Amino acid sequence: SYYQYGLGVLALCVHHKRVREEVIRRLLTAQNHGRFGHGGTAVDTEAVVALAFTCLERRRLVGTGLAAELQAAAHGASRSMAEAQDPDGIIGNIYSTPWAMQVFLATGTCQTEPAFSQAMAALLKNLEAFGTAATMAQVLPVLHGHSYLDIASMQCQEEPGRSWGQQDWAQHRCHHSGWVSPLVMLLADMLTPLDMEPQAEVPGNKMVQLVVECPLPWCDEVQLYNRSVHVPAAASLLDVLQAAAVLEPHNFKFHTQDTAQGPFLTQVLGLEARQEKRNYWQLLTAPNTPLQMGVADYRPQDGETLILRLSEW
Ligand code: B12
Incomplete structure (x- = not known):
């Protein structure tokens, strides 16, 4: 995907490795032609690519002509992200917002853009959404006033409970705007991985309606499964799937694959997404809202209908 393409170029660049001009031009063309899509992951992709472009331009790893084009593209991406911001400060969704903010930091627009401070306010209001290592890894640099462009050159300090950051916030580009403040640093330190916290005991049970859909061209029949599943009140979607799998007559089965983000649903009713x-097996809450979390993190409400839909990306 273009996200992975951009991430690869960014990783090479922060380690001062040159990439052939043709490889960079292909990414530039994709951005210019709006090929990063308009779906749920467009902001993440646009931001990763804009960071890669800013890195290449800053590190002078390309000629001056291309450097000017990359700078213009990164600033264009930064502007379009500011324009895409919701009134509540979010850009894309809560998980892509830190990526957009990394672009503001890297391109130096954080001082002039009110979008940066509004996005920071949105993050601070929703810090509990960042409960997994993967989501924390994307939000922590921003809370410390850094982007991934800085990480290869930072000294890790040997402080108990903190690997970097405390002393360097004050020198940082955006501290003038007052947003990367000691208060933010304190809040950043309070992020706790959900799996390290004991799961809160919620008494009682809940009922979840589980629906499996496989539209054309993959299946003739759209709805393949529709059944209510009773689970404990604190159950996650993964718990719901496990409970459905042991219900008589054992006609529900599924598979997951472990990834850095947690378990990724790969197979339902013997149908494998490839x-x-x-x-892929898209997760939705009825009637048609994609979930912003994976099966292990999402905890459905009592009476909610959840749809597993084989979809195109
Ligand atoms: C590309 C992408 C996808 C692609 C992956 C396929 C592909 N070949 O590219 C597709 C479209 C399939 C996808 C699906 C989903 N995604 Co996605 N995805 C991304 C994206 C943009 C990049 C991931 C990546 O390539 N990383 C780089 C590579 C090198 O690392 P990797 O660990 O090998 O990546 C793999 C895993 O990340 C996995 N994956 C992708 N998304 C998700 C989501 C979850 C929950 C899990 C467990 C794994 C997983 O697929 C990647 C490629 O193999 C990230 C953005 C981000 N900020 O991280 C979102 C992101 C990780 N996805 C997200 C979500 C919510 C989903 C879905 C749950 C959406 C839905 N409602 O169905 C589904 C997963 C459902 C399932 N079956 O379990 C969220 C996760 C937020 C969170 N709370 O953790 C992110 C952060 C996007 C966002 N801003 O909301 N995704």
Whole structure:
């Protein structure tokens, strides 16, 4: 995907490795032609690519002509992200917002953009959403006033409970705007991985309606499964799937694959989603809202209908 393409170029660049101009031009063309899509992951992709462009330009790893084009593209991306901001400060969704803020920091627009401070306010209001290592890894640099462009050159300090940051916030580009403040640093330190906290005991049970859909061209029949599942009140979607799998007559089965983000749903009712077919098992809450979390993190409400839909990406 272009996200991975951008991430690869960014990783090489922060380690001062040169990339062939043709490889960079292809990414630039994709950005200019709006090929990063308009779906749920467009902001993440646009931001990763803009960071890669800013890195290449700053490190002088490209000629001056291309450097000017990359700078213009990164600033264009930064502007379009500021324009895409919701009234509540979020850009894309809560998980892509830190990526957009990294672009503001890297391109130096954080001082002039009210979008940066509004996004920071949104993050601070929703810090509890960052409960997994993968989501924390994307939000922590921003709370400390840094982007991934800085990380290869930072000294890790040997302080108990803190690996970096405390002393360097004051020198940072955006501290003038007052947003990367000691208060933010304190809040950043309070992020706790959910799996390290004991799961709160919620008494009672809940009922979740589980629906499986496989539209054309993959299946003839759209709805393949529709059943209510009773689970303890604190159950996650993964718990719901496990409970459905042991219900008589054992006609529900599924598989997950472990990733850095947690378990990724790969197979439902024997139907496997495949990279080559560009399809995946999309998670939705009825009638049609995609979830912003994976199966292990999402905790449905009592009476909620959850849809597993084989979809294209
Ligand atoms: C590309 C992408 C996808 C692609 C992956 C396929 C592909 N070949 O590229 C597709 C479209 C399939 C996808 C699906 C989903 N995604 Co996605 N995805 C991304 C994105 C943009 C990049 C991931 C990546 O390539 N990382 C780089 C590579 C090198 O690392 P990797 O660990 O090998 O990446 C793999 C895993 O990340 C996995 N994956 C992708 N998304 C998700 C989501 C979850 C919950 C899990 C467990 C794994 C997973 O697929 C990647 C490629 O193999 C990230 C953005 C981000 N900020 O991280 C969102 C992101 C990780 N996805 C997200 C979400 C919510 C989902 C879905 C749950 C959406 C939905 N409602 O169905 C589903 C997963 C459902 C399931 N079956 O379990 C969120 C996760 C937020 C969170 N709370 O953790 C992110 C952060 C996007 C966002 N801003 O909301 N995703």
